[in-house]
Ligand code: SF4
Ligand code: SF4
């Protein structure tokens with residue numbers, strides 16, 4: 375008898391018949407079948423936390439939208455990845471992310487190379503649905519190569535996870551609650567004084583916005599190389 379984890383399940387996404395391993399998520403199966411679902415906190419190879427909620431999809435029979443990146447597939451389920459309801463929820467989610475921090479794209483180091491900006495363009499978000507909070511955080515530019523600007527941080531925790539799960543340094547964490555949350559190094563030391571940080575730069579490469587960036591690069595050069603990290607993870611998993 376096949377072990378449960380390698381069993382295959384058949385279901386529908388956007389009326390298309392699809393199959394996936396029984397332990398797969400809706401997002402994994404959708405991507406395997408060329409169906410696009412937007413993501414921000416999710417990054418292939420890292421654990422999934424389901425925190426940003428941009429990947430919400432409808433499952434027939436379920437009252438609430440569910441995050442595709444953390445929801446496991448079920449035999450016979452019917453998933454809808456695009457509808458008016460979903461688009462409006464995604465716009466609201468994006469609005470809240472924008473409103474929480476200071477995202478003035480025209481003066482941002484990541485202008486033109488930012489996943490948050492890309493999602494806003496793709497969803498046609500022309501204005502925020504919620505008022506801006508205008509909270510100001512101090513920037514940490516103490517590291518010789520990198521800068522952390524909490525004002526652009528969307529708290530996706532990709533940096534925290536890559537540092538822990540791939541680099542093994544666990545130099546980063548989330549500190550504070552709600553809108554006061556920010557990423558800290560060690561016990562909230564300036565980055566340059568962190569004893570756990572190996573200066574590998576993986577956190578910078580996976581950061582979807584201009585919250586973590588390399589010093590000395592212009593906005594046109596600020597292309598994040600998250601593929602370096604995902605390829606590394608893939609190579610390790612293939613061993
Ligand atoms: S991080 Fe992205 S969305 Fe935020 S200001 Fe910079 S370019 Fe705009
Ligand atoms: S610094 Fe970047 S990667 Fe880290 S939580 Fe903020 S936005 Fe995400």
Ligand code: FES
Nearest residue numbers: 424426427429443
């Ligand atoms: S990508 Fe699914 S919750 Fe963030």
